[in-house]
Amino acid sequence: MKQIQNVVEYLLVQLLVFPVRLMPHRLALRLGVRLGGFVYHIVPIRREVALQNIARSFPEKSDDEVRAICRQVYRNFGQNIVEFIRMPKMDDRFYREYISVVGGELLERAGHEGRGAICLSGHFGNWEFFPAVIHRLGFPMVGLARDQRNPLVNKLINQTRTGWGVEITHLGMGVRTIFRALKANKFVTILADQDAHNEGVFVDFLNRPSSTASGPALFALKTGAPLIFGVVVRGQAGRHTLQLEEIDHRDLQGVTPENIHELTQRHARLLENYIRLHPDHWLWMHKRWKTSPPAGPAEDGNPVAQD
Numbered sequence: 344m345k346q347i348q349n350v351v352e353y354l355l356v357q358l359l360v361f362p363v364r365l366m367p368h369r370l371a372l373r374l375g376v377r378l379g380g381f382v383y384h385i386v387p388i389r390r391e392v393a394l395q396n397i398a399r400s401f402p403e404k405s406d407d408e409v410r411a412i413c414r415q416v417y418r419n420f421g422q423n424i425v426e427f428i429r430m431p432k433m434d435d436r437f438y439r440e441y442i443s444v445v446g447g448e449l450l451e452r453a454g455h456e457g458r459g460a461i462c463l464s465g466h467f468g469n470w471e472f473f474p475a476v477i478h479r480l481g482f483p484m485v486g487l488a489r490d491q492r493n494p495l496v497n498k499l500i501n502q503t504r505t506g507w508g509v510e511i512t513h514l515g516m517g518v519r520t521i522f523r524a525l526k527a528n529k530f531v532t533i534l535a536d537q538d539a540h541n542e543g544v545f546v547d548f549l550n551r552p553s554s555t556a557s558g559p560a561l562f563a564l565k566t567g568a569p570l571i572f573g574v575v576v577r578g579q580a581g582r583h584t585l586q587l588e589e590i591d592h593r594d595l596q597g598v599t600p601e602n603i604h605e606l607t608q609r610h611a612r613l614l615e616n617y618i619r620l621h622p623d624h625w626l627w628m629h630k631r632w633k634t635s636p637p638a639g640p641a642e643d644g645n646p647v648a649q650d
Contacts, residue, residue: 349493349494349495349496350495352495352496353493353495353496353499356496359424360428363429364428364429364432368437368581369580371425371426371429372425372426372581374421374425375418375422375425376418376421377421378421378424378425379419379420379421379422380414380418380421382421383414383417383418389628390413390417390628392627392628392630393413393416393417393627394409394410394413396630396632397409397413397416397622399551400549400550400618400622412622412623415623416623416624416625416626416627416628419468419577419624420628422469422577422581423471426469426472426581427469427471427503428503430471430475430503430507431503435479438476440582441581441582442476442582442583442584443582443584444476444480444584444585444587445584445585445586446573446587446588446589447587449571449588449589450480453569453571454482454528456569457528458525458528458566458567458568458569459524459525459526459528459529459531459566460482460530460568460569460571461525461530461562461568461570461571462477462530462531462532462573463532463534463571463572463573463590464532464533464534464535464536464572464574464614465534465535465536465574465614466534466536466537466625466626466629467536467574467614467617467618467624467625467626468574468576468577468583468621468624469577471504472575472583472585473532473574473575473585474486474504474507474509474532475504475507475509476575477532477573477585478508478509479507482530483510483528483530484508484510484530484531484532485520485521485529485530485532486504486510486511486512486532487512487513487514487517487521487534488501488504488511488513488514489513489514490513490514509532510524510529518558521558521562522565522566525566525568526566531562533556533559535556535558535559535610536555536611536625536631537556537631538553538554538630538631538632538633538634539555539556539557539634540554540634541554541634542556542557543555543556543634544556544560544603544604544607545636546604546608546611547608547612548611548614548615549615549618551632552635552636553611553632554634555607556607557603557607559606559607559610560592560603560606561603563590563592564595564597564598564602564603564606565598570590570592570606570610571588571589571590572588572610572613573585573587574586574614576617576621577621577624586617590606590609590610590613592606592609
């Protein structure tokens with residue numbers, strides 16, 4: 344039965360892929376907006392989770408403001424989907440016309456240092472452009488990815504990613520691969536903004552203790568590789584800006600719990616700053632705070648489907 348479900352889901356995905364790749368780009372973006380609006384209004388997948396997360400993170404905002412942000416989150420996510428589908432059609436001309444880069448000198452400097460770089464981001468803006476653009480700029484890129492439940496859809500997604508030249512390594516199997524990549528002066532991209540369960544480090548994120556993956560801090564402290572934070576900010580008419588900043592950790596010597604916590608807090612704080620500037624860019628549908636600190640009470644009242 345599960346195999347049949349996987350095949351049906353895969354065929355439904357392909358029904359969307361085929362026409363979207365044939366459309367002009369701006370028409371596809373309009374379809375993405377409508378797709379996101381349809382999900383928000385008609386089949387509200389995790390809408391209540393998103394609304395609750397936004398409201399708790401921005402208590403100063405009215406209900407109308409929270410709902411307006413949430414609607415735009417779904418519209419942006421719809422555009423992300425159609426842009427991802429169209430990535431095999433995006434050539435150098437597309438990247439020159441639609442994507443600009445701020446802070447590209449950080450990549451150049453990291454390449455010259457010879458220790459690779461940890462390129463850290465979150466599910467913000469069109470995060471799939473993050474490794475693709477860096478690779479297009481001439482830097483070998485390895486992406487750390489989570490497997491999807493449907494193996495057919497998972498294969499399709501990873502074929503799209505590797506089609507831009509990004510190597511893919513999978514969560515749970517990628518630690519050695521990441522160390523080897525950094526040693527070979529490759530860049531590694533990690534999205535580290537989802538709940539890390541009991542294995543994470545608890546840092547302050549949007550005014551709440553949040554279990555956050557410690558891997559990026561561990562890799563940076565152990566190898567001395569630069570930690571480059573980046574987000575892809577959506578602009579007008581399908582344009583984007585990749586904004587890069589270095590998270591300096593030269594003052595943190597040694598792989599200690601204190602240093603791992605401090606460096607993890609630094610990148611959580613930086614992502615939070617961008618979320619406050621562009622609250623409609625983040626993936627609020629994720630139950631980010633489902634893991635409570637060891638001494639803290641469990642979070643109640645979240646009507647959420649299981650991850």
